[in-house]
Amino acid sequence: MPALIECVPNISEGRDRAVIDAVASAVRTVPGVRLLDVSSDTSHNRSVLTFVGDAAAVLQGVRALFEAVLPRIDLRRHQGEHPRMGAVDVVPFIPLRGSSIEDCVKLAREAGAEIAERFGVPVYLYEEAAAAEHRRNLADVRKGQFEGFGEKMKDPRWAPDFGPRGPHPSAGAVAVGARPFLIAYNINLGTRDLSVADRIAKAIRHMSGGFRYVKAMGVELAERGQVQVSINMTNFRKTPLHRVFECVKSEAERHGVAIVGSEIVGLTPADALFAAAEHYLRLEKFTPEQVLETKLLED
């Protein structure tokens, strides 16, 4: 398999079908790019594109994305529930099999330099690509949003990594970064008691003493008469699904509650499921090269 990188840019348009289609089509027609998904949220007024390719193709995909977005999205007229600072709001690069987080950091820097130079949009590197610790967290970078960015950028701590010292008039600024694949994973509990889900979420999440790469909260599933531990697995290789599942199971049992089921929302890399099979079947010497479809992906 060639070294593939995934790119999941978020753009500030989730309502106007013609704009979303034009942007998707611009990305889709780049040679070597596979556009896997486009999800739009009308209340957020925001769309998420998912595409993959090798580093060169993905970089060209980002270029095509900006070329399509800049004439079509004007943040001065944008409203939506989700915080945003740019017409292209955030461009994360994610390593798939064959590429590393370092490859993605390198690509984020290249893409950032090019976006600034070619389109005049200021660029902030975040997460693994961040130049300083206070710029690592996307929420901190985005704070102030489009409307406050002119002011925020005067602070030397918030000078952009690339590009002009003020926001682009219609496109604002963009965060470009590198991070591991994020799996949205929910575990449903056989109780209506939200406090049980809350307590388990607290037990497993990093913030309050749990696993390093877990974010979690309790959620009510009124229509099912159940509650859910809603989880973001931010690094499934270091904190795997099965370990979190077993921990939730043990914590739930202590409350006399069973796990009814779990669900993966959206996409997951095959490796995350292989790791669960490997764990429970106690597989020895397993490698993904033993999987037929992995061989089919090799070139």
Place this chain on the structure above:
Amino acid sequence: MPALIECVPNISEGRDRAVIDAVASAVRTVPGVRLLDVSSDTSHNRSVLTFVGDAAAVLQGVRALFEAVLPRIDLRRHQGEHPRMGAVDVVPFIPLRGSSIEDCVKLAREAGAEIAERFGVPVYLYEEAAAAEHRRNLADVRKGQFEGFGEKMKDPRWAPDFGPRGPHPSAGAVAVGARPFLIAYNINLGTRDLSVADRIAKAIRHMSGGFRYVKAMGVELAERGQVQVSINMTNFRKTPLHRVFECVKSEAERHGVAIVGSEIVGLTPADALFAAAEHYLRLEKFTPEQVLETKLLED
């Protein structure tokens, strides 16, 4: 993903590198064919090729295989431990994602008719492609081997499905069939007592009352000081890995023995591992389309 079919022909040459390479190269150069593996066994004097493609490409791969094998392998001079009736001994077609066992039965008939007509080799359809129950089992079809086939073919019950009523002088006869993917799966037990592995093998295999799609036997692993339940999973969709694993675990516990590990020998379809992950993580509404790599295989 296009409808892919796997073909795993066995040829009666496992020693002469030049012959094996020439045959592999003939298959590899067919457009649309991916040659995934070539395994040769010198004591069996036999090689197994694994290749995939759509039905048309795989059929052309089989044609190329015969063209390369017929001038190079002469069964009159062949010796090896493994029973065989042909220079190309057996040609099984196996459905991968997107194709069905019915597609493979159809392809086996097409391939059989063509092999007989083009190369003058008598063809026996076996397993799912068999025309009668007594011709389903490959061992029964092959009985008598190359040396006895002239006599065997005089029996009307053993007239070929396609081709002449006598063996090809140097290439004998060939079995062409359709079957599900076979997973070689071994479970290692924390004891030196072979009788425990034997009893568990007996408990899980179809023949003696176990699972419909399991063949199993006990094996000694002298160097590890353990024993093994060595399993052929002949239909992992109907008898899945995790169900067999849990049954072996429970039977072993009854003897006070633990499962040390398990191993998949050779290749497995991703679906077999996804099913295990789905079972143990109690996944709801999971589909293989949620797996990133599956999307990458779609065309």
